[in-house]
Amino acid sequence: MTRIHLARMVGSYGVLIALALLILFGYLRYENFLGLFNIMSVLRYNSMFALVALGMCFVIMTGGIDLSVGTVAALGSVAAAYASPYGPVAGVVAGVAVGLVVGLINAVMITRMHIMPFIATLASMLAASGTALLLANNRSVPVSYQSGFTELGQGNFIGLPIPAIIATIAFILGWLVLNYTATGRGVLAVGGSEESAKLMGLPADRIKTLAYVASGGLAGLAGVVLAAQFGAGQPIEGVGWELFAIASVVVGGTLLTGGVGSVGATLAGVLLLGILFTVLNFENGLGWISLSAYWQSVIRGAFLLVVVILQARLVAGETTRT
Amino acid sequence: MGEDLLLAMAGVDKRFAGIPALIGASFEVRRGEVHALIGQNGAGKSTLIKVLTGYHKKDAGSVSFDGKPFEVTSPQQAQASGISTIYQEINLVPYRSITENICLGREKRRFGLLDWGAMHAEAERLLARFNIKADVRRPVMEFSTATQQMVAIARAIGFDAKLVIMDEPTSSLDEREVGVLFDVIRQLKAEGVSVVFVSHKLDELYAVCDRVTIMRDGRTVRVAEISGIGKLDLVSSMLGREIARVEGHATAFTDRDPAKLGETLFAAEHLSAGSAVRDVSFSIRRGEIAGFAGLLGAGRTETARLAFAADKRSGGTMTLGGAPYDPASPIDAIAAGLGFCTEDRKAEGIVPDMSVAENMMLALMPKLAKSGIIDEARQRVVVEKFIKALSIKCSGPNQKIRELSGGNQQKVLLGRWLATEPRLLILDEPTRGIDVGAKGEIQALIKSLADDGLAVLMISSELEEVIEGADRVFVLREGLTVSEMTRAEASEDAIMAAMAEGSPEAAR
Incomplete structure (x- = not known):
């Protein structure tokens, strides 16, 4: 029993402990690490990833995966950029709508046609990327600066970056759905054992559909923020976002096999990976080492691998005991 | 019999890839009775149950439940109609808590959100009927198989079922736990709930069941009061053998010389x-x-x-x-x-x-x-x-x-x-x-x-x-x-x- 508790403690609090240690490290080592400017820019920049990771978290908890989130965000940014002259609301609607459509297509492929999530979302990942490039004629699409659309990415509200506020609201809603609605618990039940969930009379296909649609919609919303933040729809952005999202979710203790997961820990996972990135940048700035972006990718990949291996070990330890 | 029937299935056919699993099978359960369903492996019991619970779609036949024709298309619908099933392989979600496993599908809500306090209390109340005290917030995988089985049963009962189907519920229970289960079955019976009890342990059938339906090769071969049928009779009906039947060689085995056997x-x-x-x-x-x-x-x-x-x-x-x-x-x-x-x-x-x-x-x-x-x-x-x-x-x-x-x-x-x-x-x-x-x-x-x-x-x-x-x-x-x-x-x-x-x- 003690080992089970230990395993679960590490699972739920490990990411928070790591996050605290990393922040402490940054605070002690770099000047201005906890400066207002740095905090705000970390929050602003990582909000997009947080939105994508939230959707991914739900999909992974059902036992699936959504590889299309990165290119859906790119597609969403292009759609939002085209809609931006009509104001921020139009931009959001356009970006989220394309995301919802791709999410629905993913869900139909997975629940109706019984295509493996990995393959289905790989296909839609390519299709979304192609569509984004077609729509944008293979270049970035400038957004309107007159309509107020860019506030979504660059603006502040009560002193906080608007993207961070959007992401915070999304996470609060996600947390409520997961912990306080039947659908949320259904997501975990389906991921834990789809067969059992079906025999229990839970609408497994509907639950999975909701997860993929939510993931698509959140990726579209991330695209809106992307376009607003960088002033253009970016058809070639989003590469590797799905991996960042998966990494954040897994680092947060959500099992890749589904059935166990936490929205809060996913947010912590996003922050952990985002701050790790910032630390590497600061380190470059100090001049002690010079890490290229490629090396940073390698480091993050290695980090993810370590986490997944640890998680597999802990789970194996738990299941052999029962 | 007429009006006291809760469930009547008649002439049910089911084929899998052309191979018949049920051939004109029938099954009737009265209100408030404990009914044994027995048969060899492949006799069609599980298929019959899965047809009843909407997991499989029947090819032919009629089903009426609670006095009305019953066309079931999904396990959800069967559950909503008052049929709860406890499957042989315990079908719980291992990582989730006892409460969730008991309450999923009929959550309690307050202000539109799940009311965890009420659900934990409900789970504890249901488990108390089995004299089980457990931390209902813990994942079911941390508990013994017997407790898990009880959780599955508690879930089934919690749905205010009219019919509870138990597919070999005792296979993972020890003697004391079986006793507790039987008490619960008798309690359900007293409340007018019907129980279908699938088991291969004959003693258990005699301990708790009122009637028995015997299946063989996809057909219903016999229905009897359990008090009116002997164990040997039961077994021979299951196997399709007349007692003391004499016959010639039915297999390709021929006699062997016992002297040839080695050490x-x-x-x-x-x-x-x-x-x-x-x-x-x-x-x-x-x-x-x-x-x-x-x-x-x-x-x-x-x-x-x-x-x-x-x-x-x-x-x-x-x-x-x-x-x-x-x-x-x-x-x-x-x-x-x-x-x-x-x-x-x-x-x-x-x-x-x-x-x-x-x-x-x-x-x-x-x-x-x-x-x-x-x-x-x-x-x-x-x-x-x-x-x-x-x-x-x-x-x-x-x-x-x-x-x-x-x-x-x-x-x-x-x-x-x-x-x-x-x-x-x-x-x-x-x-x-x-x-x-x-x-x-x-x-x-x-x-x-x-x-x-x-x-x-x-x-x-x-x-x-x-x-x-x-x-x-x-x-x-x-x-x-x-x-x-x-x-x-x-x-x-x-x-x-x-x-x-x-x-x-x-x-x-």
Whole structure:
């Protein structure tokens, strides 16, 4: 029993402990690490990833995966950029709508046609990327600066970056759905054992559909923020976002096999990976080492691998005991 | 009977890929009765239940429930209509808490959000009916199988069911827990809830059931008051044997000369593991075919798995060729000269998309490979030898095994084990699902292997196969060896009697 508790403690609090240690490290080592400017820019920049990771978290908890989130965000940014002259609301609607459509297509492929999530979302990942490039004629699409659309990415509200506020609201809603609605618990039940969930009379296909649609919609919303933040729809952005999202979710203790997961820990996972990135940048700035972006990718990949291996070990330890 | 019927199913047909699983089956349950549903493996009980619960769609027939025609399309709908099912394999979500497993599907809400406090209280209240105190916030995987079973039952009851179906609910419970379960069943009955009770433990049926429906080969063969039918009668109806029926040879096994049997090759004393195998002893001589008879759940396959080290035994000793035999894994067992043809060819035996040759060579890989590389030429020689010797009908060694008939697939598996040159071959239901002609061929093959000195342990649910095939029959009942019979002693009556009510004392 003690080992089970230990395993679960590490699972739920490990990411928070790591996050605290990393922040402490940054605070002690770099000047201005906890400066207002740095905090705000970390929050602003990582909000997009947080939105994508939230959707991914739900999909992974059902036992699936959504590889299309990165290119859906790119597609969403292009759609939002085209809609931006009509104001921020139009931009959001356009970006989220394309995301919802791709999410629905993913869900139909997975629940109706019984295509493996990995393959289905790989296909839609390519299709979304192609569509984004077609729509944008293979270049970035400038957004309107007159309509107020860019506030979504660059603006502040009560002193906080608007993207961070959007992401915070999304996470609060996600947390409520997961912990306080039947659908949320259904997501975990389906991921834990789809067969059992079906025999229990839970609408497994509907639950999975909701997860993929939510993931698509959140990726579209991330695209809106992307376009607003960088002033253009970016058809070639989003590469590797799905991996960042998966990494954040897994680092947060959500099992890749589904059935166990936490929205809060996913947010912590996003922050952990985002701050790790910032630390590497600061380190470059100090001049002690010079890490290229490629090396940073390698480091993050290695980090993810370590986490997944640890998680597999802990789970194996738990299941052999029962 | 008329108005007190809760459930009436009539003329139900169901086919899977053209093979009939239910043929005009009927099933009737009265309000407030405990009704036993029994039958051999493959008799159609599970299919019938899954049709009733909307998991399978019936091909023909009518169902009425609670006085109205009942067309069910999904388990959700069955549950909403008042039919709750506890499946044999406990169907819970292991990572989720007891509360969630009990309350999913009928959550309590406050202000539109889940009311965890009320749900935890509900789960605790339901479990209290079973005298179980557990932290309902913990994941069910942390609890014992018995507690998990109780959670599944609590879930079913919590749905205010009119009909609760329990598919072998006692298989993971100990005696005290079974007692608690029976109390709950009686309580449900007193509340007017009907219970369908599927079990192979006959004593339990008599303890708690009012009536019994017996199924065989997809048909409903008998419905009776449980007090009006004896155990032996029950067993013979299940197996489709008239008591004391006399008949000629029904199998391809022919008489063997007991004098030709060699010395004891394998002996197991007091094997035990969990509740499935409690105390099983048996021995097999060289050239002997030993048969395991018993009802489903008697522990036959489980015992064979212990001998093969596929499961870990908790007690007992084994000897092979006079020396102590204590394998740690199937690899050790194979190295010691055992082979195990499993019952479920599809799940545990063949690899459907691999060729006949590849399937046959799987067990032999370690022997054939030289530093990891398989000697193709030697492989071909061995494969062709067995295709010929076992007269496997295939276009050649490279044909995919899934294209072969059941009988020929079985021969390939036999070939797989024979290629390892075993001393003892365990065959679990070697002729199940195989057409009559191929059945005879397999039986003749088993006999000729034994004639050549191979010791064979044959598990079969077909009485005639055991009676005519085995030189010695061990009858298992609820995890105990209850009888050992020579070929001369083994008659249908004697075996059925032992299967139904034998006790270990009779075996000694």
